[in-house]
Amino acid sequence: MSSRRPRQSSSASSISDDQIIDLVGKLRQFLPEIRERRRSEKVSASKVLQETCNYIRKLHREVDNLSDRLSQLLDSVDEDSPEAAVISSLLM
Amino acid sequence: MASLISDNEPPTSITTDLVRRKKKKRSSVSSAASSRTSAASISGESNTRWRSEKQQRIYSAKLIQALQQVRLNSSAAATSSPTAQKRGRAVREAADRALAVSARGRTLWSRAILANRIKLKFRKQKRPRAPTTAIPNTTVVSVNSSNNNNRWRKRRVSAVVRLNKKSIPVVNRKVRVLGRLVPGCGKESVPVILEEATDYIQALEMQVRAMNSLVELLSSYGSGSPPPPPI
Numbered sequence: 001m002s003s004r005r006p007r008q009s010s011s012a013s014s015i016s017d018d019q020i021i022d023l024v025g026k027l028r029q030f031l032p033e034i035r036e037r038r039r040s041e042k043v044s045a046s047k048v049l050q051e052t053c054n055y056i057r058k059l060h061r062e063v064d065n066l067s068d069r070l071s072q073l074l075d076s077v078d079e080d081s082p083e084a085a086v087i088s089s090l091l092m
Numbered sequence: 093m094a095s096l097i098s099d100n101e102p103p104t105s106i107t108t109d110l111v112r113r114k115k116k117k118r119s120s121v122s123s124a125a126s127s128r129t130s131a132a133s134i135s136g137e138s139n140t141r142w143r144s145e146k147q148q149r150i151y152s153a154k155l156i157q158a159l160q161q162v163r164l165n166s167s168a169a170a171t172s173s174p175t176a177q178k179r180g181r182a183v184r185e186a187a188d189r190a191l192a193v194s195a196r197g198r199t200l201w202s203r204a205i206l207a208n209r210i211k212l213k214f215r216k217q218k219r220p221r222a223p224t225t226a227i228p229n230t231t232v233v234s235v236n237s238s239n240n241n242n243r244w245r246k247r248r249v250s251a252v253v254r255l256n257k258k259s260i261p262v263v264n265r266k267v268r269v270l271g272r273l274v275p276g277c278g279k280e281s282v283p284v285i286l287e288e289a290t291d292y293i294q295a296l297e298m299q300v301r302a303m304n305s306l307v308e309l310l311s312s313y314g315s316g317s318p319p320p321p322p323i
Binding site: 015017019020021023024025026027028030041042043044045046048049050052053055056057059060062063064066067068069070071072073074075 | 162163176188255260262263269273274282293297299300
């Protein structure tokens, strides 16, 4: 069980550019805006990273909104356990 | 996935139950991980993992259990008037925890989410419990990073991303910002942050899908009309 400290590279020079390009390329395919463009079209890495940050923030906001709505709904529905059991059975 | 059977038991307390489950799975994960990393890359596996219908069902079931727990807790603590914001935040935390559990301990961000909860719970009790759950799983991460070069040499496709020599500090800065957004990756190296981000985005998308369908279900149920069968 070795600790992972010796394997971590903290300086940028020890990471190859190709590695970064590959990783960012993989990241790119999950982004909705860039995905719609043609795949052969090259996109700069910084733009992909910027879009990624924006997308994650947007997803966080959506989850926050959804959890607010869920909490309201839970309070309104919340009488008894039979309802929760029905919902669970519907989801299975 | 035989461990799914254990998910059906009603948890008395979510976090202690998670600690118990993580300890049981610890040995099986670390032994199976070494064989699994050579067979499939993490990104290829995560592609199918978070997009599958089955994963969404698993997550939805966990989410419902967690939400019931939240409801019990909020009704028990009736002294403090729970504001809407607090309730919303409690739901968000429960959803994140359920998401982290669904990740099955293979990613940094999921372990960080769960470790934060465990640290909060055990702050007054023994300290060393938090590291013991984290350390055995880090061997999985180190094995992955050492195999990275071999995997990418085999799957070489034409790069569709441009990287200028002058923009490397810019890229690094943006990766740092990204690392702060993904839980648990604030101090990691660049490739680790990028890997975690790909998995985290897919998990978040699944979380949004599952919560959307749950909200639809509850709202249609509340209005009295029979809800449509789930797809």
